[in-house]
Amino acid sequence: MNDALDRELSIRTVDATPYAASLVEGHRDFGYSLDTALADIIDNAITAGSKSIKLMADTVAEEPWIALADDGCGMEESELVEAMRLGSKNPLDKRNRHDLGRFGLGLKSASFSQCRKLTVLTKRNEKISCARWDLDRIAHCNDWSLELIDNPQTLPSYDLLGSQGTVVVWEVLDRMNGGYANDRVKRAEYMNGELTRAERHLRLVFHRFLEGTKPRVRLSLNGRELKPIDPMASTHPATQKDPDDFLKLKHGDVRVRCYTLPHHNRMTSDQWDEVGGPEGHLKTQGLYVYREDRLxxxxxxxxxxxxxxxxKLCRIAVDIPNTMDSEWKIDVKKASAQLPPLVRERLKTVIERFVGTSKRTYRAKGQRLVDETRFPLWSRLQIDGKIVFRPNMEHPLLTAYTEQLSDALREGFERCIRLVGAGLPIEALHAEIAGNAEEIAADKVNERDLREFIHTLALTLTDNGVPKSELPDVLKSNPFLKARWESAEPILNDLLKAD
Incomplete structure (x- = not known):
């Protein structure tokens, strides 16, 4: 119908080529940050078959620069010119299985988001080619003529070029000075801080490439090799892993695998903090979508x-091929995506089943705190649909003390204990737990109080038929004593020897 309508219309065409100066400035604002921009350049290096990628940065120079060098296949001059062209690849074209690219915009848009001068040196078959986009020159000339440099030996990072490969150089870093263009010290501090944040991002995004004793890729920053950050803690012995689940779709298979991280008590502080990152585990739970192993x-x-x-212990790894980019609406930065309807429905089912595992990990520990067979200091009650915690007035330590009081004093003591229970700071506890649960700790107990607690509890247990030989195992299962067992065990041993 549209073709027939067009045949009836009188149509003329005019040249509406975009103004170079205007369009190229627009390409600076696709939403890249330093970390996503660097990741996009690394995508190209991995696609080119690189085994070693070196990120170098001189932040203290009069004119700071950043360079990323790889040992990939390199390019001929004609290939370099095509790679420097904006929109050099059609996102609808079929790609190689391990191609991490998408629109053919990444090299240019990622670089322009951080710098005004992009230079690419490349070497293949002993021949060096060099091309440069200078945004100030484009602004002046308003054309798309690319600069080809025949004598690049004096350029920054020329010496990073090996027997083959490519070096991407960013100069005139106007988006990275933090507003301190005329203060070299503060500018360097700001840039170093940005690079530190970017380092963590790269360790996370490319962790599958960096893992193992023989990683597929080695990535370094100013000569220091970067180690991977595995958000699944998949090699930790206490991590729970579900079998793979596959969803077969028209343009490829989606693989789903669920992980439950260990409770923080099962990990070192460094391990816990690294997996949780600066935002903490509450914010980093959920879906981790990988495209050809790239996060x-x-x-x-x-x-x-x-x-x-x-x-917050739940992590679900979702692997997709690059043949599904349009369905997932992968953006230019390769930093966001949308779930296709079929995948969304399947993941709903997976999540409903899976999150129970993580909840049980925490609830099991919580339930043990109020197990009636272990003489808890606090009782968990359900009243009118609400969960209430009260001091356990039947605890042996409290009953032993109240029995020594007169009726008047006993009534006052029990009133004080009830008020302590009613004054439990629920809102403050909830805020602390939601923010950083692993930082909450119980108050210290002095040795005299701990000794009285152990003596009273041991006497109650033996009076109820627990053999003295089993007291260490029984008392160690008490949460209050388990957390202080290093101090409690000698006291118990002295008690058993005295008897």
Whole structure:
């Protein structure tokens, strides 16, 4: 119908080529940050078959620069010119299986987001080619003529070029000075801080490439090799892993695998902090979407469920091929995506089943705190649909003390204990737990109080038929004593020897 209509119209064409100066400035604002920009350049290096990628940065120079050098296949001059062209690849074209590219914009848009001068040196078959986009020159000339440099030996990072490979150089870093263009010290501090944040991002996004004793890729920053950050803690012995689940679709298979992280008591502080990152585990729970092993989405449930303290151990790895980019709406930065309807429905089912594992990990520990067979200091009650915690007035330590009081004093003592229970700071506890649960700790107990606690509890247990030989095992299972067992064990041993 549209073709027939067109035949009836009188149509003329005019040249509406975009103004170079205007369009190229627009390409600076696709939403890249330093970390996503660097990741995009590294995508190209990995696609080119690189085994070693070196990120170098001189932040203290009069004119700071950043360079990223790889040992990939390199390019002929004609290939370099094509790579420097904006929109050099059609996103609808079929790609090689391990191609991490998308629109053919990444090299240019990622670089322009941080600098005004992009230079690429490349070497293949002993021949060096060099090309440069200078945004100030484009602004002046308003054309798309690319500069080809025949004598690049004096350029920054020329010496990073090996027997083959490519070096991407960023100069005139106007987006990276933090507003301190005329203060070299503060500018360097700001740039170093940005590079530190970018380092963590790269260790996370490319962790699958960096893992193992013989990694597929070695990535370094100013000569220091970067180690991977595995958000699944998949090599930790206490991590729970579900079998793979596959969803077969028209343009490829989606693989889903669920992980439950260990409770923080099972990990070192460094391990826990590294996996949780600066935002903490509450914010980093959820879906981790990988495109050809490259991390696209790092955490969050994409509207499928709520982030809660009880599900903060949940991680779900979702692997997709690059043949599904249009369905997932992968953006230019390769930093966001949208779930296709079929995948969304399957993940709903997976998440509903899976989050129970993480909740049980926490609830099991919580239930043990109020197990009646272990003489808890606090009782957990359900009253009118609400969960209430009260001091356990039947605890042996409290009953032993109240029995020594007169009726008047006993009534006053029990009133004080009830008020302590009613004054439990629920809102403050909830805020602390939601923010950083692993930083909450119980108050210290002096040795005299601990000794009285052990003596009273041991006497009650033996009076109820527990053999003295079993007291160490029984008392160690008490949460209060388990957390202080290093101090409690000698006291118990002295008690048993005295008897």
């Amino acid at each position: 696209i989405i790092a955490g969050g449930w994409l509207g499928l469920t709520r982030q809660t303290e009880l599900t």
